[in-house]
Amino acid sequence: MRRTRKCEVEIKLRQDFDNLNKVLTKNGVTVNKLKSSTQQIRKKDSQWSFLYIGASVILLFTALCACNIFDNLIISLIGIRCLIPNNYFVWEATRPISDCGFCLNVTAPIILHNASREEFAPYAYTSKPIIIRKAFLHWPAYELFNFYFFKELYESIDDSIQSVDEECQFLHFKSNFISLKDVFDMTKDRINNKPGQNSWYVGWGNCHSQVLKEMRKHYPKPHFLPDDCEIPSKEYVFMGYDAGATMHLDFINRLMWQAQLKGSKTWNLLPSNECEQFCSPVTFKVYPGDAVLVDTRVWYHGTTITPGEFSLSIQSEYG
Ligand SMILES: O=C(O)CCC(=O)C(=O)O
Numbered sequence: 060m061r062r063t064r065k066c067e068v069e070i071k072l073r074q075d076f077d078n079l080n081k082v083l084t085k086n087g088v089t090v091n092k093l094k095s096s097t098q099q100i101r102k103k104d105s106q107w108s109f110l111y112i113g114a115s116v117i118l119l120f121t122a123l124c125a126c127n128i129f130d131n132l133i134i135s136l137i138g139i140r141c142l143i144p145n146n147y148f149v150w151e152a153t154r155p156i157s158d159c160g161f162c163l164n165v166t167a168p169i170i171l172h173n174a175s176r177e178e179f180a181p182y183a184y185t186s187k188p189i190i191i192r193k194a195f196l197h198w199p200a201y202e203l204f205n206f207y208f209f210k211e212l213y214e215s216i217d218d219s220i221q222s223v224d225e226e227c228q229f230l231h232f233k234s235n236f237i238s239l240k241d242v243f244d245m246t247k248d249r250i251n252n253k254p255g256q257n258s259w260y261v262g263w264g265n266c267h268s269q270v271l272k273e274m275r276k277h278y279p280k281p282h283f284l285p286d287d288c289e290i291p292s293k294e295y296v297f298m299g300y301d302a303g304a305t306m307h308l309d310f311i312n313r314l315m316w317q318a319q320l321k322g323s324k325t326w327n328l329l330p331s332n333e334c335e336q337f338c339s340p341v342t343f344k345v346y347p348g349d350a351v352l353v354d355t356r357v358w359y360h361g362t363t364i365t366p367g368e369f370s371l372s373i374q375s376e377y378g
C-alpha cells in the first residue's frame with residue numbers, strides 16, 4: 060500500500076515537472092541547469108535523488124515564482140503560493156541578453172512639458188527614458204490619494220488586502236513587512252516617518268476589480284498615451300520614504316508609465332552588465348504631477364525619495 064502511494068506521488072511529481080518544463084520552454088526561459096537537475100529526478104530511489112528532487116523543486120519553484128505570470132500556474136499545479144515572488148537573482152539568471160540599442164547615447168531622459176497625444180506620439184514606443192512634466196496636475200487623484208485613501212479603500216472591501224498577497228504582488232523592498240496588512244497596521248508615528256521610526260517604502264499591484272474601479276474613479280487613462288494602446292487591468296501603487304525601490308528589472312509584458320503624485324523622487328537607471336561599456340547610468344528627479352516612462356524591462360532601476368518627503372505614485376503598463 061505504502062509502495063503504491065509512493066508510486067502515485069512519484070508519477071504526480073513527474074507530471075508536475077513535465078508541465079513546469081513545458082511552460083518554461085514555451086515562454087522562452089532557457090534554464091539548462093534546471094533541465095539537468097530535472098533529469099536527475101528520473102534516477103531511481105536513492106538518497107541523492109531526494110536531494111536532487113529537493114534542489115530541483117526549489118530551483119524550478121523559485122524560477123517560476125520569479126515571473127508574476129507564473130504565479131497562478133504555480134497555485135493551480137502545486138496548490139501553493141509563491142513564497143518568493145520577486146527573486147531578482149533568478150530573474151537576472153534567466154533574462155535575455157540585450158543588444159544595448161536601448162541605451163546607446165542616452166545620458167539623460169527626454170523631457171517633454173505636459174505633452175499632448177500628438178506630441179508624445181513620436182516617443183510612445185521608445186525604450187529611452189522620458190519625463191513629461193506636469194502631466195497629471197489635473198487628476199483628482201493628485202489631491203486625493205494619500206496613505207489613508209488606500210488604507211480606507213482596502214479596509215472597506217472584503218478580501219481585498221488578501222487578494223494582493225494571493226493574486227497580485229506585494230513588494231516590501233527594504234521594509235520589514237510581509238503583507239500589505241502590515242503596512243495598513245502601522246502606528247501613526249511610523250506612517251508619518253517620525254524621528255526614531257523605521258522608515259518604509261512599499262509597492263503593490265491591484266488586481267482586485269472593485270479596488271481598481273474605485274481607484275480609477277479618480278484618474279483617467281493618461282491623456283498622452285496612444286488611443287489604441289492596451290492597458291492591463293492592474294495598477295501598482297508605490298509609496299513611502301527614504302530608500303525607495305531597490306535596483307531591479309521588471310519582468311512585465313509592456314512598457315510602463317508612472318504618475319508621481321506626491322513627493323519628489325530620484326530615479327537611478329543602469330544599463331545591464333553587457334551594455335556597461337557602451338552606455339552610461341542615467342539619473343533624474345521627478346516632482347509631483349510628473350509622468351515617468353521607463354522601459355523597466357531593460358533598464359535596471361531603483362529610486363530614492365527626497366529626505367523628509369512622502370512619495371506616492373501610481374504605475375501601470377501600456378503597449
Ligand atoms: O517608483 C518606484 O519607486 C519604483 C517603481 C518601479 O520599480 C517601476 O515602476 O517598475
Ligand SMILES: [Fe+2]
Nearest residue numbers: 307308309355
Ligand atoms: Fe520596477
